[in-house]
Amino acid sequence: MVDGGSAGARGRRAREEALELARRSREASERARRWTDASEEERRVAATLLTLTADGWRLLVDRTWPGTPSADAPMILVGRGGVFVVDVVNRPVPPSVENGRLTGHDDDLARMAALARAVEERTAALGMSPVAVQPLMIFAGHRLDEQLARVRLVGREDVVNVLMAAPRRLNAPMVKAVAAHLEEGFPGVESCALPERRPDAGAGAGEAESLFDVEEVEKAVLESVLHGPIEQWMTFLHPDQVAIARRDWSGPARISGPAGTGKTVVGLHRAVHIATRTTGPIMYVTFVNNLPRVQGRLFQRMAGHLADRVEFTSLHGWAQRFLTDRGIRVNLDRRQVEDAFSRAWLQVGRGSALTEIDPLPHYWEQEIDHVIKGRGLTTAEEYLAVSRYGRRTPLQAAHREAVWRLYEAYELLRRRRDVHDFNDVLLLALRELRERPVSPSYAAVIVDEVQDLTLIGVRLLHALAGDRPNGLLLIGDGQQAVYPGGFRLAEAGVGIKGRGAVLRINYRNAAPILDEALRLVSEDPFDDLDGPTPNGHRTVETTYHEGRVVHAAARSEADHDEHLVKALTARAEDDADALSGTAVLCRSRNDVEHYHRLLTRAGLPVLRLDGYDGRPADALKIGTYLRSKGLEFKNVYLPAFNARPVVPGGDPTADERAALTRRQTFVAMTRARDVLWLGTINPER
Numbered sequence: 001m002v003d004g005g006s007a008g009a010r011g012r013r014a015r016e017e018a019l020e021l022a023r024r025s026r027e028a029s030e031r032a033r034r035w036t037d038a039s040e041e042e043r044r045v046a047a048t049l050l051t052l053t054a055d056g057w058r059l060l061v062d063r064t065w066p067g068t069p070s071a072d073a074p075m076i077l078v079g080r081g082g083v084f085v086v087d088v089v090n091r092p093v094p095p096s097v098e099n100g101r102l103t104g105h106d107d108d109l110a111r112m113a114a115l116a117r118a119v120e121e122r123t124a125a126l127g128m129s130p131v132a133v134q135p136l137m138i139f140a141g142h143r144l145d146e147q148l149a150r151v152r153l154v155g156r157e158d159v160v161n162v163l164m165a166a167p168r169r170l171n172a173p174m175v176k177a178v179a180a181h182l183e184e185g186f187p188g189v190e191s192c193a194l195p196e197r198r199p200d201a202g203a204g205a206g207e208a209e210s211l212f213d214v215e216e217v218e219k220a221v222l223e224s225v226l227h228g229p230i231e232q233w234m235t236f237l238h239p240d241q242v243a244i245a246r247r248d249w250s251g252p253a254r255i256s257g258p259a260g261t262g263k264t265v266v267g268l269h270r271a272v273h274i275a276t277r278t279t280g281p282i283m284y285v286t287f288v289n290n291l292p293r294v295q296g297r298l299f300q301r302m303a304g305h306l307a308d309r310v311e312f313t314s315l316h317g318w319a320q321r322f323l324t325d326r327g328i329r330v331n332l333d334r335r336q337v338e339d340a341f342s343r344a345w346l347q348v349g350r351g352s353a354l355t356e357i358d359p360l361p362h363y364w365e366q367e368i369d370h371v372i373k374g375r376g377l378t379t380a381e382e383y384l385a386v387s388r389y390g391r392r393t394p395l396q397a398a399h400r401e402a403v404w405r406l407y408e409a410y411e412l413l414r415r416r417r418d419v420h421d422f423n424d425v426l427l428l429a430l431r432e433l434r435e436r437p438v439s440p441s442y443a444a445v446i447v448d449e450v451q452d453l454t455l456i457g458v459r460l461l462h463a464l465a466g467d468r469p470n471g472l473l474l475i476g477d478g479q480q481a482v483y484p485g486g487f488r489l490a491e492a493g494v495g496i497k498g499r500g501a502v503l504r505i506n507y508r509n510a511a512p513i514l515d516e517a518l519r520l521v522s523e524d525p526f527d528d529l530d531g532p533t534p535n536g537h538r539t540v541e542t543t544y545h546e547g548r549v550v551h552a553a554a555r556s557e558a559d560h561d562e563h564l565v566k567a568l569t570a571r572a573e574d575d576a577d578a579l580s581g582t583a584v585l586c587r588s589r590n591d592v593e594h595y596h597r598l599l600t601r602a603g604l605p606v607l608r609l610d611g612y613d614g615r616p617a618d619a620l621k622i623g624t625y626l627r628s629k630g631l632e633f634k635n636v637y638l639p640a641f642n643a644r645p646v647v648p649g650g651d652p653t654a655d656e657r658a659a660l661t662r663r664q665t666f667v668a669m670t671r672a673r674d675v676l677w678l679g680t681i682n683p684e685r
C-alpha cells in the first residue's frame with residue numbers, strides 16, 4: 001500500500017537520486033573526454049555508464065577500453081538491478097527489428113550470448129541464477145527500448161532509465177561481492193568508476209548539461225521502488241538448486257523432495273534455463289487450476305522478458321483447449337456424470353459383493369476414476385491383473401469383476417447421455433495427439449505436483465515432450481498426493497533411470513511447524529512413482545527461522561468459531577498487512593462456505609483461493625486443503641482440524657481414507673511459514 005506521506009518521501013528521494021546522477025554525469029563526461037581515440041558518441045556512452053558508478057553500480061571494462069582496437073569489447077555492469085552484459089553499437093543506421101530479428105548484428109549478438117554464458121557460469125558459483133544476468137545492447141545516437149528474446153535493446157539516452165527502473169535484485173554488499181567475483185574471473189577486465197563524491201562537492205550542474213532527462217530518471221527510480229524488491233530466491237539459489245536447474249539431462253528426468261524444499265523454485269529456474277537455450281514453446285503444467293496463475297505471476301517477476309516463452313497451464317485446461325482447437329467436441333457435465341454413476345451404482349453396485357468391503361459408492365467411484373480410467377485400462381483382463389498401487393484395500397477376483405461391471409454400466413449410461421468426465425478429456429486428447437502431434441513441438445514440458453496426475457495424464461505429457469534431452473521434467477512428492485491411486489512411471493513408458501535429483505532443505509516452514517506436520521504422516525507409507533516407501537519418515541533439513549504452532553481446543557463448535565474469529569481479528573489489529581499473508585484452510589467445500597460466512601460477518605475481508613493469483617491483496621484467503629496445493633502463507637489457520645492418529649487394524653477402506661485425509665491435512669499444514677493455528681472441537685474435554 002502506498003500512503004500519501006511515504007509516497008511523498010519516496011518521490012523526494014527519487015528526485016534527489018535523479019539530480020545527483022545528473023550532476024555526476026557532468027563529471028563523467030569530463031572524464032570520458034580523456035579517451036581521445038573514441039568517437040564523440042562512444043565517449044557519451046562511456047560517460048553514461050560511468051555515471052551509474054556514482055550510485056553504487058560497478059562497471060567492468062576491457063582493460064583497453066575505450067578507443068583502442070578492442071574498443072567494442074563487451075562490458076559488464078553490476079548494480080541493484082542485477083548483472084548486465086553490455087555491448088555498445090555505434091552505427092549511423094538506426095537498428096531495425098523485424099520478425100523478432102535484429103538485422104545486421106548477428107556477430108554482436110553471438111558475442112554477447114557467449115559472454116552472457118561465461119558470466120552465468122561464473123556467477124552460478126555464488127548461487128546466482130541466470131535470471132539475474134541480462135544482455136543489454138546500447139545503440140549510440142539512437143533512441144529505443146525493445147526486448148529481443150533475452151537481449152534488451154536500448155538507446156544511449158534510455159540506458160539510465162531502463163537500469164534505474166529495473167526491480168531490485170542485489171543490495172549494495174551483494175553488488176560489491178558479485179563485481180569482485182567477476183573481476184577475479186575475467187582477468188581481461190578492470191573496474192572503472194568515478195571517484196567517491198566529496199561531501200562538499202555540491203550542486204552546480206543543471207539538468208540541461210545532463211546526459212539524460214532527469215524527470216525520466218526520477219520516474220524510473222520510483223518505478224523500481226514500486227515493483228518492490230525481487231524475492232531473494234529469484235536471484236540466488238542454493239548451489240545444489242542451481243546445478244539441478246542447469247543440468248543437462250539426456251531424457252525425461254525427475255525432481256523430488258519433501259514439502260517446501262524448493263521444487264517449484266527449481267522448476268521455474270529450469271524453465272528460464274531452457275527458454276534461454278531453445279526456441280520452442282515451453283509448458284509448465286500442474287493438476288490444480290489456480291496454481292498456474294500464481295506460478296505464471298512468479299515467473300513474470302523473475303524473468304518477465306521470457307514470459308511469452310512459457311505457457312503456465314493446468315493439465316485439463318490445456319487438454320480442453322487442445323481438443324477445441326482440433327475441432328473435437330467435449331461435453332464435460334459434472335451433474336450428468338454424477339447422475340450416470342449413481343444410476344450405475346443402483347443398477348449393479350448396491351446389491352453386489354462390493355458392499356462387503358465398502359457399502360458406500362464413493363470408494364468405487366474413485367476406483368473407476370483413478371485405477372480403471374485414470375490408468376487407461378480397457379479390458380476386464382487388464383483390470384484383473386493390475387497392481388493397484390496406492391490403494392491399500394485388497395480386492396479378490398470376484399470384487400474386481402464386480403467393479404468392472406459397475407464400470408461398464410457407468411460407461412454405458414455416460415455415453416447414452418453423450419457427456420464426458422475428466423478422464424475422458426485426457427483420453428481423447430491423448431488419442432488425438434498420437435494421431436496428429438502438435439506443431440511446433442514443445443521444447444520442454446515441466447510438470448509440477450506430478451503426484452496428483454493419473455497415468456493417462458503423464459502419458460499425455462510424455463507424448464508432448466517425447467524422450468528428447470531436457471524435454472520432460474517431472475517434479476513432485478508422493479507424500480503430498482491428495483488423490484487416491486498410483487502407478488509406476490515405467491507403465492507410462494517414461495524411463496528416468498539415472499536422471500533424478502532430490503532436494504532436502506526445507507526453506508518454507510519454521511521447524512516446529514514442519515515437525516508437527518511430519519508427525520501426522522510419519523507412520524503412513526506413501527507411493528512415489530518409482531516405488532513405495534516403508535513409512536512417512538523423511539530426512540529434511542530446516543533453515544532457521546522463528547515460528548510456532550498454536551493449538552486452540554474448544555468444547556463446542558460455537559466456542560471454536562469464536563476462538564478463530566478472535567485470533568484473526570487480533571492478528572488484523574496487530575498488523576494491518578497481516579491478513580494478506582494469512583489463509584484459512586478447510587477440509588471440505590461446506591466448511592469453506594461456513595467459515596467464509598463467519599469471517600465476513602465478523603467484518604474481516606476474505607478472498608477465495610479459487611480466484612487468487614498470488615497478487616498481494618488486503619484480504620485473508622480461504623479455500624480447501626486441495627486448493628492450497630503448491631501455495632504458501634505466513635500464517636495458516638486450520639479450523640476444525642481434529643486430525644486423528646493412525647489406528648491400525650480397522651476397516652481397510654476407512655483406513656485408506658484416513659491416510660488420504662492425513663496427507664491432505666499434511667499439505668495444508670506445510671503451507672504455513674511462521675504460524676500454524678490448529679483448532680479442535682472436543683466436546684468431552
Ligand SMILES: Nc1ncnc2c1ncn2[C@@H]1O[C@H](COP(=O)(O)OP(=O)(O)OP(=O)(O)O)[C@@H](O)[C@H]1O
Pocket residue numbers: 232233236237238241257258259260261262263264265266477480506507508629630631632670
Ligand atoms: N535457495 C532458496 N533460498 C531461499 N528461499 C528459498 C530457496 N529455495 C526455495 N526457497 C523458498 O522456499 C519456499 C518453498 O519453495 P517451493 O514452493 O519451491 O517448494 P516446493 O518443494 O515446491 O514445496 P511444496 O512441495 O510443499 O509445494 C518458497 O518460499 C521459496 O521461495
